[in-house]
Amino acid sequence: MFPSFHLTLSTLFPAFILISLFFITFKWLSSTSNTSKNRPPSPRKLPIIGNLHQLGLNPHRSLQTLTKKHGPLVLIQLGNVPVLVASSAEAACEILKTHDAIFASRPKLSIPDTLTYGSMDIAFSPYGEYWRQVRSIAVLHLLSSKRVQSFRHVREQETFGMIDIIGNSCGSVVDLGELLNSLTNNIICRVALGRTYEGVKFNDLLVRFTYLLGSFSIGNYILWLSWVDRLSGLRAETKKVAQEFDEFLESVLEEHVNKKRMVDDDGNGNDKGQDLVDILLDLQRDDTTNSILRRDAIKAAIMDLFAAGTDTTSTAIEWTISELIRHPRVMKKLQKEIKDIAHGKPMITEDDLEKMTYLQAVLKETLRLYTPLPLLISRESTQHVNLMGYDISAGTQVIINAWAIGRDPSRWEEPEKFSPERFLNNSIDYKGLDFEFIPFGAGRRGCPAIQFAIVINELALANLVYKYDLALPKEVRGEEIDMSEITGLTLHRKSPLLVVATPHFE
Ligand code: HEM
Numbered sequence: 257m258f259p260s261f262h263l264t265l266s267t268l269f270p271a272f273i274l275i276s277l278f279f280i281t282f283k284w285l286s287s288t289s290n291t292s293k294n295r296p297p298s299p300r301k302l303p304i305i306g307n308l309h310q311l312g313l314n315p316h317r318s319l320q321t322l323t324k325k326h327g328p329l330v331l332i333q334l335g336n337v338p339v340l341v342a343s344s345a346e347a348a349c350e351i352l353k354t355h356d357a358i359f360a361s362r363p364k365l366s367i368p369d370t371l372t373y374g375s376m377d378i379a380f381s382p383y384g385e386y387w388r389q390v391r392s393i394a395v396l397h398l399l400s401s402k403r404v405q406s407f408r409h410v411r412e413q414e415t416f417g418m419i420d421i422i423g424n425s426c427g428s429v430v431d432l433g434e435l436l437n438s439l440t441n442n443i444i445c446r447v448a449l450g451r452t453y454e455g456v457k458f459n460d461l462l463v464r465f466t467y468l469l470g471s472f473s474i475g476n477y478i479l480w481l482s483w484v485d486r487l488s489g490l491r492a493e494t495k496k497v498a499q500e501f502d503e504f505l506e507s508v509l510e511e512h513v514n515k516k517r518m519v520d521d522d523g524n525g526n527d528k529g530q531d532l533v534d535i536l537l538d539l540q541r542d543d544t545t546n547s548i549l550r551r552d553a554i555k556a557a558i559m560d561l562f563a564a565g566t567d568t569t570s571t572a573i574e575w576t577i578s579e580l581i582r583h584p585r586v587m588k589k590l591q592k593e594i595k596d597i598a599h600g601k602p603m604i605t606e607d608d609l610e611k612m613t614y615l616q617a618v619l620k621e622t623l624r625l626y627t628p629l630p631l632l633i634s635r636e637s638t639q640h641v642n643l644m645g646y647d648i649s650a651g652t653q654v655i656i657n658a659w660a661i662g663r664d665p666s667r668w669e670e671p672e673k674f675s676p677e678r679f680l681n682n683s684i685d686y687k688g689l690d691f692e693f694i695p696f697g698a699g700r701r702g703c704p705a706i707q708f709a710i711v712i713n714e715l716a717l718a719n720l721v722y723k724y725d726l727a728l729p730k731e732v733r734g735e736e737i738d739m740s741e742i743t744g745l746t747l748h749r750k751s752p753l754l755v756v757a758t759p760h761f762e
Pocket residue numbers: 378379380391560561564565566568569572628629632633695696697698699700701702703704705706708709710
């Protein structure tokens with residue numbers, strides 16, 4: 257054993273010297289070529305993990321701290337992956353407007369990829385022809401103004417249903433967060449699938465699904481540590497949820513195909529009341545030229561609505577109510593506006609919302625302070641680009657800290673203060689043109705469902721505060737409401753929002 261060991265060492269030694277020389281020369285060459293490039297400032301990094309340890313449990317906050325030290329464009333290293341962090345309105349404008357096409361792709365991340373049939377959905381699919389087509393199908397057939405309008409009865413019924421449930425609580429404590437979550441799930445279910453699926457099993461599946469989308473997979477950043485994802489059970493759970501969701505969506509598709517046959521048999525084919533699955537199946541049937549709408553693509557598109565549309569919407573309403581409870585002056589002013597416009601009618605309907613300028617300002621203020629997707633959805637550069645004087649290589653992951661931008665003191669007076677008045681008498685909007693306020697992102701990958709989301713938010717909020725006085729339960733009254741947060745896919749309240757609702761009209 258030992259002789260052969262010596263023999264191996266003696267033969268390996270010159271090879272070792274040669275390899276070392278080659279490596280040192282290569283390092284030197286690449287470092288000289290790097291210095292000719294002007295990289296954005298970077299914090300000091302550790303071997304192997306780079307800056308991963310600096311992300312913490314609330315990455316939007318840790319990244320804001322890095323920005324304060326290094327400036328609005330910071331290049332960090334997450335394992336092997338270079339990540340550009342943008343935290344000012346100017347930087348966001350450069351990325352989402354000036355160089356929008358270069359930053360319009362998404363990085364491939366293992367968890368969303370497994371859950372969405374290999375990123376066949378809209379939100380996670382790479383920039384290209386496939387993404388263009390699925391996005392335009394969703395925009396045209398589900399999210400256009402006409403379509404959003406056609407689902408008005410669904411939103412109103414579900415919102416009024418929630419108001420009734422609260423009414424039946426007879427002044428006892430209700431978990432408002434849970435009710436708001438059911439509200440958005442039910443609306444998306446009815447619009448996308450034609451009916452609600454409220455069973456414990458489906459709710460549990462949705463919770464696990466959104467939890468996974470917000471989970472961190474180390475294998476995405478340090479490939480050889482992928483075993484950690486296997487060992488922790490993350491990979492197995494992702495596959496399990498993907499399979500259970502697939503079985504559920506298969507049964508929904510079957511239900512629709514059979515229902516369609518019955519309608520056809522009656523000769524009663526009727527456009528009104530069509531849900532998204534009906535529309536996609538029709539398009540698939542008519543699609544003789546190309547096969548963009550394969551079965552997996554239909555299922556992935558539906559999944560996207562749950563991933564992108566439920567938690568984001570309900571968490572925004574939950575934070576708004578939390579802030580209103582903390583700010584009785586704002587609550588009173590809002591209730592007065594709604595009451596004056598409602599003229600004693602039993603419920604607020606969507607026609608009333610347009611006139612409620614203070615309500616709109618309250619919601620904007622919440623989206624500024626509690627940006628539901630604080631880091632938007634990561635982008636990836638597809639070619640080398642010069643950004644604000646810095647060289648950014650192709651394949652760099654890009655994080656836009658919309659949460660920090662919304663609290664940037666150079667753009668917002670008293671940025672930490674909840675003050676809806678700042679949105680009165682000015683034109684700042686969330687439609688992606690004012691880069692200091694981008695809760696829905698901007699540019700070609702910006703959220704395509706702004707109108708859909710806002711109307712759900714406004715209707716729920718208006719009815720909740722019109723019908724009830726909302727207060728903390730007796731045992732916590734007088735204490736500050738807990739506003740601590742927890743970050744997963746979205747920015748959530750850490751503790752449930754428990755309230756007591758006292759009806760106004762008794
Ligand atoms: C308050 C509620 C919502 C917020 C704050 C929100 C925010 C966002 C953000 C920040 C993005 C990424 C934008 C970017 O990369 O620039 C996004 C993308 C997306 N959102 Fe929303 N969203 C909301 C509700 C919804 C709803 C209700 C739906 C669907 C019914 C939806 C569907 C989508 C889709 C499909 C994408 C992916 C777009 C793409 O990659 O091309 N969102 N959303």
